[in-house]
Amino acid sequence: MGTCRRSSPRSGQDRRYARDGGRGGVPRSSLCNRESSTCLPTDRPSRSGSLARARREALRLALPRPIGRRPGPVNTETIDLGHRTPQAEEVVRPTRATRDVVVRIEQVEKRFPVRRSWKDLVRHPLRREWHEVLRSVSIDVHRGEFFGLLGPNGAGKTTLFKALATLVAPDAGRIEVAGYDLRTDARSIRRVLCPVIADERSLNWRLSARENLRVFAGLYRLEARERTHEIGRVLEVVGLEEAAERPAGQFSSGMKQRLLIARALLARPEVLLLDEPTRSLDPVSARDFRRFLRDEVVGQQGCTVLLATHSADEAFGLCDRLAVLDRGRLVAQGTAADLASKARQSRYRIVVPRVQEHHAVQLLQAEGGVAFSRRNDVGSEWRSLEGNLPAGTEQAGQITRLLVGRGIDVGEVRRIDPSLADILERLVAEGAAA
The missing domain is CATH 3.40.50.300 (P-loop containing nucleotide triphosphate hydrolases)
Structure with missing residues (x-):
C-alpha cells in the first residue's frame, strides 16, 4: 500500500528529535521515501529542518541569556547597584591627606560645539567649531570655607x-569632592x-x-x-x-x-x-x-x-x-x-573748568599717558575727571603741575579708594592682557 513501517518502534530520543525538528538528540537514521515506499538511510538533515534550526539559533542569539544558564564571570566594576558594600566603601573613602581639601579642581577644561546655520552646514558640512567654556581651571576649596x-x-x-x-562631564582635567573622583x-x-x-x-x-x-x-x-x-x-x-x-x-x-x-x-x-x-x-x-x-x-x-x-x-x-x-x-x-593689592593702580578725581575739559583730557592722555573719563558735573561751570594713576601720589602731583603749566585751572585733585567693582574690572583687564 505504499506505506513505510520501521522495523523497531521509535525511541524516546527519536521522538524528541522529530518533535524539535532536528535540534539536539541523535541524528536521524533514516528518511521515508514515499515514492519508493522504502526507508533510505542518510546522515543529511532535511532542508526544512535546517531552516528551522537557523531561525531558532538567530532567535536565541537575539534574546538575552536566561538567568541560570551557564553563568559567566560578572564584571562588578561596571555594575552600579545603587548601594555599596562595606568593603567598597573602605576602598573609596578619602584619605587623611585629602580631608582638608574638600573640593579639588585640577586643569579642568570644557568646550561645547557652536551652533551653525543651515547655510553654513551646507557649505561646510565637515567643519566643526567649538566654544571653550573652561580653560585649565585649578581650584582647591578647604573644608568649612x-x-x-x-x-x-x-x-x-x-x-x-x-x-x-555631576551634570556635565569635563573634557579634560580632574575633579574630586570629599575624596571621591568624578x-x-x-x-x-x-x-x-x-x-x-x-x-x-x-x-x-x-x-x-x-x-x-x-x-x-x-x-x-x-x-x-x-x-x-x-x-x-x-x-x-x-x-x-x-x-x-x-x-x-x-x-x-x-x-x-x-x-x-x-x-x-x-x-x-x-x-x-x-x-x-x-x-x-x-x-x-x-x-x-x-x-x-x-x-x-x-x-x-x-x-x-x-x-x-x-x-x-x-x-x-x-x-x-x-x-x-x-x-x-x-x-x-x-x-x-x-x-x-593686585589692583595697584590708584584712582584719582580731578576737577577742571567745563570750558577746559576737552583740552585737559587730550593733554592728560598725550603727555601724562593717563586716560581720564568724563564724569558728573560739579556745579554749572566745573567738570570732574576720573582716571587711574599707576605711580600713586607722586604722579598725581606731576599731572597737576602739567595742567597748571598749560594754563588749565585745577579745582581739586583727590584720591578715590577703588570700589570692589573697580578691583574686579582691573583684575579681569590684567587677566585678559596676560
Whole structure:
C-alpha cells in the first residue's frame, strides 16, 4: 500500500528529535521515501529542518541569556547597584591627606560645539567649531570655607558648578569632592554635594513648607522616624518654623530662598553650591540672606559653601577666598586683601573748568599717558575727571603741575579708594592682557 513501517518502534530520543525538528538528540537514521515506499538511510538533515534550526539559533542569539544558564564571570566594576558594600566603601573613602581639601579642581577644561546655520552646514558640512567654556581651571576649596567664584556673565561659573554637581562631564582635567573622583564615583559625590539654584522650580508652591520638605525627605531616603525631627531642625535653622504650614507660593523671595536652603540641608551635605542666590532679592532681603548664609549655614552647620556670583560686593563681603574667572580662564585667586593689592593702580578725581575739559583730557592722555573719563558735573561751570594713576601720589602731583603749566585751572585733585567693582574690572583687564 505504499506505506513505510520501521522495523523497531521509535525511541524516546527519536521522538524528541522529530518533535524539535532536528535540534539536539541523535541524528536521524533514516528518511521515508514515499515514492519508493522504502526507508533510505542518510546522515543529511532535511532542508526544512535546517531552516528551522537557523531561525531558532538567530532567535536565541537575539534574546538575552536566561538567568541560570551557564553563568559567566560578572564584571562588578561596571555594575552600579545603587548601594555599596562595606568593603567598597573602605576602598573609596578619602584619605587623611585629602580631608582638608574638600573640593579639588585640577586643569579642568570644557568646550561645547557652536551652533551653525543651515547655510553654513551646507557649505561646510565637515567643519566643526567649538566654544571653550573652561580653560585649565585649578581650584582647591578647604573644608568649612566660604569660597566664591566671581566673574562677569559668561565667565564659566555655572558650567563649573554643573561639572561639580555631576551634570556635565569635563573634557579634560580632574575633579574630586570629599575624596571621591568624578570619573569613577559620581554617585558618591551626589550624596555629599547639593546645588541650590536661584528661582529653581523644584518646590511645589501649592504645598506648605513642611509638606515640601516631607517629599524631599522621602527622596533622600530618610527613615520615617527621623523625618519629623530633621524637618523641624532645618526649619528652625532657616527661620521658617512659624511659616511651616503656609503654602510656599505665598512666601516672599527671601523666604523661598531659605526654603531651598532648608531642602538642601535636609540631606546633610558636606558641600553646598549656591549659584547667584540673591539674584531676585531686593537689597534688604539680600543683605539678610547673606548674613544668614555666613552665620547659620557656614558658622553653625559647618557646611563648605561655594558661591557663584557676578556681584563684587557680595563676593568680597561673604567669602573667605575668591577665584576670579573671565571667559573660562582663572585670572586671580586669593583673599579679598590679596586681590585688592593686585589692583595697584590708584584712582584719582580731578576737577577742571567745563570750558577746559576737552583740552585737559587730550593733554592728560598725550603727555601724562593717563586716560581720564568724563564724569558728573560739579556745579554749572566745573567738570570732574576720573582716571587711574599707576605711580600713586607722586604722579598725581606731576599731572597737576602739567595742567597748571598749560594754563588749565585745577579745582581739586583727590584720591578715590577703588570700589570692589573697580578691583574686579582691573583684575579681569590684567587677566585678559596676560
